[in-house]
Amino acid sequence: MSWLEVKDADVYYGRVHALRELSFDVEEGEIVCLLGNNGAGKSTTMNMLSGLVRPRAGVVRWDGTDLTTAKPWDIVSRGLIHVPEGRRIFSTMTVHDNLLLGGYTVKDQRAIAERVELAYSLMPRLAERRKQQGGTLSGGEQQMLAIGRAIVAGPRLLLLDEPSMGLAPLVVKQVMEIIAEVNRQGTTVLLVEQNARAALRIAHRAYVVETGRVTLQGPAAELAQDSRVVDAYLGA
């Protein structure tokens, strides 16, 4: 059995069938990427893992925890942290308070302080702006803050939803490097991206999701060469 296992998951929004028997798995230590177009079901998958929506059928299990019944705050305190699409940082709170809020479920004050320092050392730009309001940061800095906030929560499995959205190519590269570094330090990453080129560069494996099901899967390097992926997601 895999570390994170999603098997035949069905999710509905009202009468919209968003996920159709979706199955995939993630092993500890990996960066796994879900590729797909708008509306393919990638964000729904993330929301299902973090407990925001519940599957109507199927198995969602992570490291011995049944994610279909666990409370969202229990999921967070066990180390599954979801960085949502659009960053969703707290705009009128300072950078520092945003980071501290990431440690909401962490009881150990020293661990929080250490992880805040870790976030600042990974992203020195945040340290320079620690007293500024989150909403005054640039898009790339806001994305870094969203990742930093998740780091303070102590992630073992980090879900990142479209971290490259709206960022300039150079900034996308920086953000991807930060994600790769977080992974090297021991955090497993599940990455949802429309920017397939950037994502496949750092991912180990990838799944292609279309209309709520997995249509292709394999090592990232192979998928990057696969003509179906190249045509649909990488362009010329």
Added chain:
Amino acid sequence: MMQLIWNGLIVGSFYSLVALGYSMVYGIIKLLNFAHGDIYMLGAFVGFLVLSSFGGIPAAMSIPALLVILLLAMVVTGLIGVAIERVAYRPLRSSPRLAVLITAIGVSFTLEYGIRQLFGPNPRAFPVRLSSESFDVLGMRVSLSQLVLVVVAAVLMFVLAHIVERTREGRAMRAIALDPQAAHLMGVNVNRVIATVFFIGSALAGAAGVMAGAYYGSIDFLMGFVIGLKAFTAAVIGGIGNLYGAMLGGLLLGLLESFGAAWLGGEWRDVFSFAILIVILTFKPTGLLGARVVERM
């Protein structure tokens, strides 16, 4: 002159305490809780019940007794606030804003006329006489009990500001006010934090109710209606959702009323103060300390 300021500060601190709950609840779930003024009334009636069940309290003991009753009333009104949120507002959290607003008005009438059925329509004398022992400071005639009321109000506001700005729960409150779903993703139990906000806000209103009962000497089932509107006004003037705004707005309204009554006569008091408030809002529609956030995507 100084006397007018002092009188304004006393009344203003009641307004501030009630405005804080209004502002906090609005800030966190964007609900204008029209039943909030009635929590103030309930606080006064809880104090009334406890005091009457003790029989008379000697004047020398009136201040310590009042503090004990204040605490008791805060706990009771806080729990009532939590219960109201649970029963009347939470089930409607995702309904259109107007539905919850109507519910709040319904809760308000339920509390007012429920108390009327229990205690009758006539005003009741608040059974504690504050000692009128007083002294002169800076040309103001200040009684010891007035001083105690103002200090208690200030301490409550200070504690609240500390909770909201420096503690983990306070950070969660601010986060929910900005983006409840993102707060949820950070592991915040949103319902529990909202309940906490209702507890704190209601307890502050309850405290103000007890203090007002002791200050004015009489209470009735509709006493929360007008102060509810005034506290709402104070919260908007200060910048709704902003704690310091609510404090400032309350004190400002108290001062305006005090000066208006002295300069133009009591019957012109509200005309004067509300005319000035309209002018303030004309120039500063977000309120004195209202948030104008710099946002960039």
